[in-house]
Amino acid sequence: MNTLPVLIRREFWEHRALWIAPLVVAAALLLAATFGRATVNLPKEALDATLSVNDRLAVFAVTQWGLALFQLLVMLIVLFFYLLDCLYAERKDRSILFWKSLPVPDSTTVLSKLLIALVIVPLGVYVLALVTNLLFAGVLGLRQGESKLLGSVFIWDTGVWLQVQLLLLVGLAAAMLWYAPIAAYLMLVSSWARRNVFLWAVLPPVLALFVEEVTFNTDYVKSFLGHRLGGIWGEFGIGRELDRLESALEQDASVPPVKQLLETVDASAPFTSPDLWLGVVVAALLVWAAARIRRYRDDT
Numbered sequence: 001m002n003t004l005p006v007l008i009r010r011e012f013w014e015h016r017a018l019w020i021a022p023l024v025v026a027a028a029l030l031l032a033a034t035f036g037r038a039t040v041n042l043p044k045e046a047l048d049a050t051l052s053v054n055d056r057l058a059v060f061a062v063t064q065w066g067l068a069l070f071q072l073l074v075m076l077i078v079l080f081f082y083l084l085d086c087l088y089a090e091r092k093d094r095s096i097l098f099w100k101s102l103p104v105p106d107s108t109t110v111l112s113k114l115l116i117a118l119v120i121v122p123l124g125v126y127v128l129a130l131v132t133n134l135l136f137a138g139v140l141g142l143r144q145g146e147s148k149l150l151g152s153v154f155i156w157d158t159g160v161w162l163q164v165q166l167l168l169l170v171g172l173a174a175a176m177l178w179y180a181p182i183a184a185y186l187m188l189v190s191s192w193a194r195r196n197v198f199l200w201a202v203l204p205p206v207l208a209l210f211v212e213e214v215t216f217n218t219d220y221v222k223s224f225l226g227h228r229l230g231g232i233w234g235e236f237g238i239g240r241e242l243d244r245l246e247s248a249l250e251q252d253a254s255v256p257p258v259k260q261l262l263e264t265v266d267a268s269a270p271f272t273s274p275d276l277w278l279g280v281v282v283a284a285l286l287v288w289a290a291a292r293i294r295r296y297r298d299d300t
Contacts, residue, residue: 003104007112008120015086018116021078022125025071026132033139056155060137064164067136068129072172075125079117083186084197086113087294096294110187110291117183118176126172130165137161167265171236174270178232181279184286191290191297227275235270 012018087110090096099109140154186201193200208221270276 003108004112004115007104007109008116011086011113011116014089015082017078018082018121019124021074022071022128025074026128029067029070029132030135030139033136033143053155057157057160060155060157061160061164064133064137064161065168067133068126068164068168071125071129071132072122075121079121079183080186083113083117083183084190084201086117087187087190087290088193088197091297105291106295107288107291110191110287110294114180114183114187114287118180122172122176126169129168133161133165167267170267171233174232174235174276177276177280178228178270180283181286182228184283184290188286188290188293191293228279231275232270232273235273236265236267 090099137154137156141156189201190197205221205225209225212218212221
């Protein structure tokens with residue numbers, strides 16, 4: 001019963017960037033909020049202008065959203081290199097010989113690494129981002145007196161904050177499932193490649209794009225890759241709301257209330273997409289293949 005927890009702890013021991021990088025980013029954001037400049041060189045008319053409550057709520061929501069997305073983006077970069085390295089490194093340093101001497105199935109080892117990349121680290125970064133957002137807002141609230149502009153822009157709304165955090169959590173859950181085949185593909189390459197893992201992971205899709213363009217002059221591969229890399233976010237209807245907001249700004253019309261915009265996001269739509277669940281099936285097959293390769297390849 002202790003096998004899986006020990007394997008998970010092993011990943012954090014061997015790949016410290018999984019927890020160090022998110023902490024460094026969170027600390028940098030809080031330092032920027034604490035010691036950053038509270039005043040900027042703006043015309044007096046801009047400083048005297050008073051934003052409406054809805055505009056201030058929009059700034060608050062965008063700030064909370066942006067801070068979390070920045071931390072999640074750094075997490076994606078770290079996880080990309082982790083997935084490429086997690087099965088390759090143990091063959092490179094021959095530690096795989098020790099781990100294979102233990103009564104632990106290859107499938108359990110591979111699943112523990114996938115669990116780290118798709119569940120544990122994303123949820124941990126989400127909680128860290130939530131705490132960072134609270135502290136960031138608290139610091140800005142304490143510094144309102146240092147700048148008239150900051151005082152006229154900053155506002156706190158618990159309802160908007162909860163809506164943003166809930167949408168981030170739902171989006172994270174959908175992303176875990178949507179990007180599962182990409183994570184499994186990177187693990188498959190990590191378990192198979194003897195060297196130059198990054199090139200083996202990147203070259204096949206790049207060559208497929210090039211060959212299709214030169215040979216058939218079509219863009220099916222490009223469309224497929226684009227859909228798999230970012231198609232999930234269109235399912236939420238965020239693009240439609242952004243277009244609606246842009247249209248209102250261009251026509252100098254009143255901007256819809258932030259709470260109304262957040263409520264129109266369809267949080268359940270991604271989970272009804274057949275592409276999401278087909279991707280999960282493909283991910284399961286790729287993970288099985290990675291475990292089979294690990295079973296027979298130790299580079300000895």
